[in-house]
Amino acid sequence: MTATDLGLPTLGGLDGVPTTEDKQTAKDFTSDQEVRWCPGCGDYAVLAAVRGFLPELGLRRENVVFVSGIGCSSRFPYYLNTYGMHSSHGRAPTVATGLAVTRPDLSVFVVTGDGDALSIGGNHLIHLVRRNVNLTVLLFNNRIYGLTKGQYSPTSEIGKVTKSTPMGSLDQPFNPLSLVLGAEASFVARALDSDRKQLTEVLRAAVAHRGTSFVEIFQDCPIFNDGAFDVIRKGGDDAKQRLVPLRHGEPIRFGLENEHGVVRSEDGFGLRFAPVAEVGENALVVHDATRSDPSLAFALSRMSDQDLTHTVTGIFRTVDRPTYDDGARAQVDEAKATRTADLARLLRGNDTWTVEE
Amino acid sequence: MTASDSAVTDQSGPGNHSTNGVGAPREVITQNRVVIRFAGDSGDGMQLTGDRFTAEAAAFGNDLATLPNYPAEIRAPAGTLPGVSSFQLHFADYDILTPGDRPDVLVAMNPAALKANITDLPHGGVLIANSDEFTKRNLTKVGYDADPLEDGSLAAYQVHSVAMATLARGALEETGLSKKDATRSKNMFALGLLCWMYHRPTEGTERYLREKFARRPDLAEANILAFRAGWNYGETTEAFAVRYEVAAAKLKTGTYRQITGNMALSYGIVAAGQKSGLPVFLGSYPITPASDILHELSKHKQFGITTFQAEDEISGIGSAIGASFGGALGVTTTSGPGICLKAEAAGLAVALELPLLIIDVQRGGPSTGLPTRTEQSDLLQAMFGRNGESPIPIVAPRSPGDCFNAALEATRIAVTYRTPVMLLSDGSLANGSEPWKVPDVDTLPTLEPGFATAPNAPDGSGEFWPYLRDDDTLARPWAIPGTAGLEHRIGGLEKADGKGSISYEPDNHDRMVRLRQAKIDGISVPDIEVDDPDGDAELLVLGWGSTYGPIGAGCRRVRGMGLSIAQAHLRNLNPLPANLGDVLERYRTVLLPEMNLGQLSLLLRGRYLVDIKSYTNVTGMPFKAEEMQDLFVDTLKGDVL
Numbered sequence: 002m003t004a005t006d007l008g009l010p011t012l013g014g015l016d017g018v019p020t021t022e023d024k025q026t027a028k029d030f031t032s033d034q035e036v037r038w039c040p041g042c043g044d045y046a047v048l049a050a051v052r053g054f055l056p057e058l059g060l061r062r063e064n065v066v067f068v069s070g071i072g073c074s075s076r077f078p079y080y081l082n083t084y085g086m087h088s089s090h091g092r093a094p095t096v097a098t099g100l101a102v103t104r105p106d107l108s109v110f111v112v113t114g115d116g117d118a119l120s121i122g123g124n125h126l127i128h129l130v131r132r133n134v135n136l137t138v139l140l141f142n143n144r145i146y147g148l149t150k151g152q153y154s155p156t157s158e159i160g161k162v163t164k165s166t167p168m169g170s171l172d173q174p175f176n177p178l179s180l181v182l183g184a185e186a187s188f189v190a191r192a193l194d195s196d197r198k199q200l201t202e203v204l205r206a207a208v209a210h211r212g213t214s215f216v217e218i219f220q221d222c223p224i225f226n227d228g229a230f231d232v233i234r235k236g237g238d239d240a241k242q243r244l245v246p247l248r249h250g251e252p253i254r255f256g257l258e259n260e261h262g263v264v265r266s267e268d269g270f271g272l273r274f275a276p277v278a279e280v281g282e283n284a285l286v287v288h289d290a291t292r293s294d295p296s297l298a299f300a301l302s303r304m305s306d307q308d309l310t311h312t313v314t315g316i317f318r319t320v321d322r323p324t325y326d327d328g329a330r331a332q333v334d335e336a337k338a339t340r341t342a343d344l345a346r347l348l349r350g351n352d353t354w355t356v357e358e
Numbered sequence: 359m360t361a362s363d364s365a366v367t368d369q370s371g372p373g374n375h376s377t378n379g380v381g382a383p384r385e386v387i388t389q390n391r392v393v394i395r396f397a398g399d400s401g402d403g404m405q406l407t408g409d410r411f412t413a414e415a416a417a418f419g420n421d422l423a424t425l426p427n428y429p430a431e432i433r434a435p436a437g438t439l440p441g442v443s444s445f446q447l448h449f450a451d452y453d454i455l456t457p458g459d460r461p462d463v464l465v466a467m468n469p470a471a472l473k474a475n476i477t478d479l480p481h482g483g484v485l486i487a488n489s490d491e492f493t494k495r496n497l498t499k500v501g502y503d504a505d506p507l508e509d510g511s512l513a514a515y516q517v518h519s520v521a522m523a524t525l526a527r528g529a530l531e532e533t534g535l536s537k538k539d540a541t542r543s544k545n546m547f548a549l550g551l552l553c554w555m556y557h558r559p560t561e562g563t564e565r566y567l568r569e570k571f572a573r574r575p576d577l578a579e580a581n582i583l584a585f586r587a588g589w590n591y592g593e594t595t596e597a598f599a600v601r602y603e604v605a606a607a608k609l610k611t612g613t614y615r616q617i618t619g620n621m622a623l624s625y626g627i628v629a630a631g632q633k634s635g636l637p638v639f640l641g642s643y644p645i646t647p648a649s650d651i652l653h654e655l656s657k658h659k660q661f662g663i664t665t666f667q668a669e670d671e672i673s674g675i676g677s678a679i680g681a682s683f684g685g686a687l688g689v690t691t692t693s694g695p696g697i698c699l700k701a702e703a704a705g706l707a708v709a710l711e712l713p714l715l716i717i718d719v720q721r722g723g724p725s726t727g728l729p730t731r732t733e734q735s736d737l738l739q740a741m742f743g744r745n746g747e748s749p750i751p752i753v754a755p756r757s758p759g760d761c762f763n764a765a766l767e768a769t770r771i772a773v774t775y776r777t778p779v780m781l782l783s784d785g786s787l788a789n790g791s792e793p794w795k796v797p798d799v800d801t802l803p804t805l806e807p808g809f810a811t812a813p814n815a816p817d818g819s820g821e822f823w824p825y826l827r828d829d830d831t832l833a834r835p836w837a838i839p840g841t842a843g844l845e846h847r848i849g850g851l852e853k854a855d856g857k858g859s860i861s862y863e864p865d866n867h868d869r870m871v872r873l874r875q876a877k878i879d880g881i882s883v884p885d886i887e888v889d890d891p892d893g894d895a896e897l898l899v900l901g902w903g904s905t906y907g908p909i910g911a912g913c914r915r916v917r918g919m920g921l922s923i924a925q926a927h928l929r930n931l932n933p934l935p936a937n938l939g940d941v942l943e944r945y946r947t948v949l950l951p952e953m954n955l956g957q958l959s960l961l962l963r964g965r966y967l968v969d970i971k972s973y974t975n976v977t978g979m980p981f982k983a984e985e986m987q988d989l990f991v992d993t994l995k996g997d998v999l
């Protein structure tokens with residue numbers, strides 16, 4: 002642990018959230034609102050995965066809250082029969098922070114997109130993960146602005162031709178995982194909208210983690226950025242050559258026959274890909290998501306290419322670190338335990354005088 | 359002496375000879391009121407010195423009002439005009455309304471302080487200067503060719519030139535304190551001298567210094583020694599021929615304390631939480647002059663108060679909205695520039711119809727403007743500064759102590775009507791202080807949050823409709839997460855009346871716009887009271903916010919001249935009191951002084967079609983009583999505006 006030990010007990014992400022014995026199904030979490038994303042939108046797959054996953058938590062439905070910003074993905078809360086707020090553009094982390102700090106009995110999710118979280122709400126995102134507020138962020142990254150009809154986003158590749166950049170975009174995109182790792186994130190993962198199994202695994206771990214769990218989900222926008230992730234979404238041999246799945250405690254390998262792996266780079270500062278046959282199994286890096294030092298997770302986040310030649314997925318990092326909300330509540334509890342809340346005495350203060358008849 | 363701010367005439371005159379103490383007997387002059395201004399370099403501790411003298415005056419039972427005035431820079435270059443910091447205190451044996459227009463006594467700790475303030479001292483006034491700082495270098499810095507303490511240019515004043523730093527150092531010789539630390543205690547020397555001059559008790563200051571320097575007892579003792587040295591200097595040297603007395607004021611019976619506006623506002627928020635049973639959540643980003651509320655509330659977590667120093671102004675209000683959604687009393691505090699940044703989220707709160715307090719301690723604008731000065735120029739921003747038809751109730755306190763009541767009133771509206779409420783304080787209220795009658799906690803109104811507990815659909819479907827309104831208040835239910843069966847989604851998109859689901863229906867939008875407006879328009883607010891003692895006044899002076907003091911003082915003076923004038927002051931600016939239209943009709947002339955370019959007057963003219971006469975002055979400083987008096991007399995004579 003590099004952070005100051007506040008003496009807080011290690012808890013799970015859902016500790017304190019009331020559970021139910023009642024059997025729940027995806028239907029219980031489905032609201033009466035008609036889902037209005039474009040046909041073929043990757044958001045449907047994520048919604049289905051979330052609806053399917055929530056029942057397994059066994060939480061009381063009324064203690065689950067989804068908070069979103071603005072954008073296609075931010076319509077998410079309307080489609081779930083839990084409490085929800087569709088807030089303003091980029092500000093979901095702020096609303097969720099106030100809610101999570103004051104209500105430890107809630108399981109809080111933030112649903113956001115690449116424009117919402119990384120452009121207009123970038124400041125809130127980095128401060129959220131820095132504080133490590135206990136909630137789960139689902140960032141739907143489709144590398145485009147969908148709701149405003151197709152402008153490039155802060156995760157679009159350089160040179161992206163869109164309505165607002167007819168001659169190509171000029172700015173370097175963010176690598177969302179590198180960004181939040183730089184902001185001290187305690188849980189960082191990536192999944193594909195199309196891989197329900199992996200997405201569910203990641204969600205399970207994210208919710209169990211106490212602190213801010215950051216999950217980037219590559220999401221297809223067939224309308225404005227069609228096929229952006231096809232080479233890794235469609236499965237098959239090509240995808241296997243590109244996708245590098247992380248499994249905690251296992252050597253990092255990928256490829257059709259797992260013939261590639263990740264090894265330390267010669268200069269000692271990073272990682273590189275190498276054929277296993279060339280370097281030998283012993284040279285492979287064994288993934289350890291629980292290292293308190295974020296260097297390995299950061300190096301792994303740099304192994305993904307914008308053009309998806311390689312894409313690392315799975316859980317990059319999950320470490321225990323004090324959460325802001327537990328700390329804030331502990332201070333209030335301590336003050337309540339050690340000082341009396343005497344309003345009359347507070348108002349009088351130390352220096353009063355009395356005027357008599 | 360400056361003119362009194364009331365009809366009470368100054369009864370200054372020779373009194374008893376002082377016989378206590380070791381010094382020569384002095385003539386003691388009784389005064390009804392005195393204005394003292396402490397002025398020095400930002401690093402000289404003038405605010406602390408003023409605060410302490412204020413505390414002593416308060417403990418003695420005087421009525422008082424204060425006006426701190428300091429630069430926005432933490433430490434402007436020493437000895438320069440921009441670095442001058444001052445604290446003005448008005449104390450009296452009757453109830454006063456303002457910190458005083460001009461000082462009777464000016465304490466100048468260096469040439470810059472003298473230069474910046476001497477023009478405010480009326481001829482015949484008392485000047486006490488720290489001669490140690492009147493060196494050639496310091497004089498040149500502020501453009502004095504010769505030492506004004508010696509060249510006769512101050513002949514119109516009663517000048518006392520005192521080597522405060524030298525005398526303080528002398529008193530501390532035995533302590534082994536460094537020369538620098540000993541010199542720093544010169545402000546306590548000045549305080550001691552003034553305490554002697556005005557017969558102030560000294561125990562409080564000595565106790566205060568011991569507490570403040572609890573970890574450095576050597577510094578505590580040094581400051582106390584310097585403080586006593588100042589007192590003894592007055593007592594034993596013959597330099598001061600007179601001492602003054604200002605008797606305790608005959609205030610209404612009760613227990614009093616001294617309080618600043620920011621402190622009263624903080625306590626109002628604590629009380630609002632206690633009286634509603636709601637946990638308080640403050641989301642705030644540091645900004646002058648509002649930060650003290652964040653500091654103060656952070657000290658009182660035992661009352662179930664969570665304070666969150668957010669990453670920016672937007673997060674301050676966003677987190678407060680999240681807390682309100684969860685069933686807490688969400689509060690955000692800021693000043694004008696912060697309100698600009700919070701505007702979008704304030705609009706969200708209007709759409710969500712959740713209780714929220716937005717506190718704006720106004721300062722000079724536009725942009726960064728005058729961070730440490732006062733202004734009333736955010737009224738229209740509070741009223742209209744959001745996209746769409748986005749009505750927000752507005753409450754404005756009139757005095758430092760009134761900030762307490764204003765916070766309770768704002769909470770009542772927010773919780774009862776499920777709406778964000780804007781509270782408009784300002785810099786002069788925030789930092790100014792006055793005696794405050796400590797309220798009886800049991801008599802403070804209680805508030806019932808009335809959370810929704812059961813489905814409410816009128817069609818018997820067992821559903822929960824988050825936008826089904828209360829018939830009386832038009833408020834929607836406050837259903838907090840964790841309540842089974844009331845799961846619902848709200849957001850910034852337009853909602854269907856009643857059901858609350860997303861709706862783009864043209865007629866529904868029109869209805870919702872009108873419903874939101876009608877809810878705010880229908881908020882019950884107390885009638886405005888008119889102070890018209892003669893009952894035959896033709897001129898009504900209307901004000902809002904911190905101008906209450908100077909307007910009231912001006913009215914007293916005018917009445918003292920035998921003229922009739924009526925005064926009324928608005929606390930609720932949105933909605934306006936139901937009787938306001940009638941009140942405005944009743945007077946031949948309505949005069950509205952504001953520290954902006956006529957913002958309330960624009961609103962009232964549009965609303966009531968009354969030809970209100972607007973008086974505006976935007977100096978960053980509060981109105982002066984004399985300025986108001988002249989304005990009222992001229993208006994009565996019909997020769998202005």
Ligand code: SF4
Pocket residue numbers: 037038039041042043044073074143147148221222223224225
């Ligand atoms: S625009 Fe793209 S992201 Fe938005 S709903 Fe349509 S397909 Fe999905």
